[in-house]
Amino acid sequence: MTATAPAAHRAATAPRGDEIVLRTRDLTKQYGKRLAVDRLNIEVRRGEIFGFLGPNGAGKTTTIRMALGLIAPTSGSVEILGGDIATHRATILPRVGALVETPALYLYMSGRDNLRAVAAVLGGVPEARMDAVLDLVGLRARARDRVKTYSLGMKQRLGVAIALLQDPDLLVLDEPANGLDPAGIVEMRDLLRRLAAEGKTVFISSHVLTEVRQICTRVAIVNLGRLVTESTVEDLVRGSGDFTVTVERAADALALVRAQPWGRGARLDGDGTLITPAPNNRGRELTRFLVDAGFVPDSLAPRAQDLEEVFLRLTDNGNGVAK
Amino acid sequence: MSATLTVSPAAASTATNPHTARPSFIGLVRGEFLKVSRQLTTWLMLLALAGVVVLPFLIALTVGNLKADIQAEPLADLYRFMGQGLTILRVFSGPVLIIVTARLIGMEYSSGTIRVLLGRGVGRIQLLAAKLLTVFLIAAAILAAGMLLEYALSLFVLRAVTGNLDALKAINGTFWADTRVYVATVAISMAVTILMAAAITVVARSLAGGLSASIAWFPADNIGLVFFILANLLTKSDFWLLVTGDLLGPNLNAMPRALLSAQAPGSATRVLEGPLVPVDGGHTLLVSAIYAAIFLAVAVVLTWRRDVKE
Numbered sequence: 001m002t003a004t005a006p007a008a009h010r011a012a013t014a015p016r017g018d019e020i021v022l023r024t025r026d027l028t029k030q031y032g033k034r035l036a037v038d039r040l041n042i043e044v045r046r047g048e049i050f051g052f053l054g055p056n057g058a059g060k061t062t063t064i065r066m067a068l069g070l071i072a073p074t075s076g077s078v079e080i081l082g083g084d085i086a087t088h089r090a091t092i093l094p095r096v097g098a099l100v101e102t103p104a105l106y107l108y109m110s111g112r113d114n115l116r117a118v119a120a121v122l123g124g125v126p127e128a129r130m131d132a133v134l135d136l137v138g139l140r141a142r143a144r145d146r147v148k149t150y151s152l153g154m155k156q157r158l159g160v161a162i163a164l165l166q167d168p169d170l171l172v173l174d175e176p177a178n179g180l181d182p183a184g185i186v187e188m189r190d191l192l193r194r195l196a197a198e199g200k201t202v203f204i205s206s207h208v209l210t211e212v213r214q215i216c217t218r219v220a221i222v223n224l225g226r227l228v229t230e231s232t233v234e235d236l237v238r239g240s241g242d243f244t245v246t247v248e249r250a251a252d253a254l255a256l257v258r259a260q261p262w263g264r265g266a267r268l269d270g271d272g273t274l275i276t277p278a279p280n281n282r283g284r285e286l287t288r289f290l291v292d293a294g295f296v297p298d299s300l301a302p303r304a305q306d307l308e309e310v311f312l313r314l315t316d317n318g319n320g321v322a323k
Numbered sequence: 324m325s326a327t328l329t330v331s332p333a334a335a336s337t338a339t340n341p342h343t344a345r346p347s348f349i350g351l352v353r354g355e356f357l358k359v360s361r362q363l364t365t366w367l368m369l370l371a372l373a374g375v376v377v378l379p380f381l382i383a384l385t386v387g388n389l390k391a392d393i394q395a396e397p398l399a400d401l402y403r404f405m406g407q408g409l410t411i412l413r414v415f416s417g418p419v420l421i422i423v424t425a426r427l428i429g430m431e432y433s434s435g436t437i438r439v440l441l442g443r444g445v446g447r448i449q450l451l452a453a454k455l456l457t458v459f460l461i462a463a464a465i466l467a468a469g470m471l472l473e474y475a476l477s478l479f480v481l482r483a484v485t486g487n488l489d490a491l492k493a494i495n496g497t498f499w500a501d502t503r504v505y506v507a508t509v510a511i512s513m514a515v516t517i518l519m520a521a522a523i524t525v526v527a528r529s530l531a532g533g534l535s536a537s538i539a540w541f542p543a544d545n546i547g548l549v550f551f552i553l554a555n556l557l558t559k560s561d562f563w564l565l566v567t568g569d570l571l572g573p574n575l576n577a578m579p580r581a582l583l584s585a586q587a588p589g590s591a592t593r594v595l596e597g598p599l600v601p602v603d604g605g606h607t608l609l610v611s612a613i614y615a616a617i618f619l620a621v622a623v624v625l626t627w628r629r630d631v632k633e
Binding site: 065068069070071072089090091092093094096098100101102104105106107108109113116117118120121122123124162166 | 345346347349350351353354357358361362363430434435436437438439440441442443444445446630631632633
């Protein structure tokens with residue numbers, strides 16, 4: 001990977017952190033009696049790689065479609081780059097690149113002609129830029145071939161190339177790893193990180209939690225159209241103050257701990273490891289308590305939660321039932 | 324993805340500046356022409372249409388008494404050449420325009436590419452207008468090329484059959500006026516056909532649905548006359564005959580005959596059946612205009628109002 005001078009310059013000069021690039025305000029979409037999206041409020045800041053998570057039917061794609069002006073909200077609004085999408089879509093959306101669900105392509109045309117067809121919408125894009133995005137996604141050698149001969153992964157990459165065609169400020173990607181092989185997923189991850197480093201904002205809707213864990217700075221989890229949580233990944237997996245304790249006679253230690261006022265939430269995990277809160281939430285005091293009681297821990301560490309575990313807990317095992 | 328991902332400086336510097344870029348109507352039309360031109364079926368259909376236009380002239384060369392006919396009534400034969408040629412162009416350009424229109428609109432829904440275009444900030448009506456303008460321009464090109472071809476073929480047949488072009492001396496001002504009127508009726512027919520295919524495809528929101536329903540419209544419209552005749556015979560009510568006066572296909576069929584001068588022989592314009600009641604030129608124009616307005620309104624309102632879920 002090569003970071004170029006213009007990219008580095010832009011990364012250095014791009015305002016980061018405070019600027020809200022995408023904001024939804026009480027965004028709601030109702031189909032008949034069903035609320036697909038229910039008063040959703042999220043904020044995405046410049047330079048973030050923002051993960052948008054939720055089980056099937058949670059309202060992720062509906063939200064993205066409302067953000068792109070494809071679906072009219074029942075109420076609420078979407079603001080992108082400071083402008084309301086309902087009134088300024090013609091000036092805002094050229095600054096947004098999007099890949100929604102499966103890549104939508106003209107299968108009878110070549111990869112390059114697909115780029116030309118989309119580029120024409122905004123009055124054309126130089127061939128050099130098309131070469132660059134084709135290089136970026138590794139499709140330059142197949143650019144003259146008809147898209148119907150492409151594999152799913154290649155179509156996905158062409159979809160990303162189309163999204164990047166006009167050097168957008170905000171990139172909205174719905175399941176970008178779909179169809180990519182492991183090497184492709186790693187490269188996609190690197191690409192998104194580099195785009196974020198250049199000051200671009202990346203909004204990813206994904207089911208692949210390990211991917212989200214690795215690349216996203218913040219995530220929002222939605223369920224049944226409602227925002228369940230919006231947080232940094234770090235905070236989300238930090239846990240709730242529990243500690244993981246490896247100790248002999250764990251069952252006896254558990255009984256002792258649960259008898260304490262601070263230890264009622266203690267339990268054993270599947271491996272027989274003790275998971276327990278600590279007195280005053282301090283590991284040092286937990287160690288002292290256990291040693292004093294004759295349970296010398298082999299190891300004791302704050303317990304980090306897995307993102308998948310958090311996701312399943314917040315969305316009732318991904319079944320889309322509100323908690 | 325490629326083993327190495329590199330952002331070249333050229334890529335960054337030569338990209339359209341997204342901060343100033345706006346959806347461009349001309350660009351949209353250019354993009355639509357690109358899509359049409361890359362479809363092999365477009366070119367095959369145009370080739371087939373040219374073949375159909377040429378065919379009657381080739382057959383004319385085999386008619387034994389054509390030379391005597393031309394020498395006896397040159398104006399009548401020139402009307403026949405003009406009428407047959409333009410009628411064939413009108414009838415057979417219809418399916419071509421229906422297929423091009425349905426594909427251009429329907430494929431965006433079927434392949435989901437409509438969300439890529441609208442997601443770039445293009446307005447829905449702007450996109451529909453660009454597509455319609457593209458097809459109208461294609462129709463105009465077909466009409467112009469078809470007329471040129473027919474003119475050249477007419478000269479060729481005259482020369483081949485009679486050895487000279489003396490028959491052209493019989494042409495008078497009324498002939499040219501009738502030719503202009505006939506060309507106008509072909510253009511009206513093309514326009515209504517395009518709007519019909521557009522409306523149906525927008526309703527269907529798919530290539531397959533739009534194409535099949537659009538292509539079935541005129542055959543159903545014309546064959547339907549048989550059922551109206553049957554209904555009239557069975558019920559003894561003239562209502563069924565009157566209804567045919569409001570059908571689009573029969574009115575388009577009757578339009579040239581109703582608008583041309585008395586000098587034009589009926590055989591020059593009569594190919595498909597008109598309504599089962601007498602209609603004048605004004606009526607055929609009014610019916611066509613009403614259908615065109617309805618088709619346009621349906622296409623515009625549905626495109627404007629409906630969510631894009633494709």
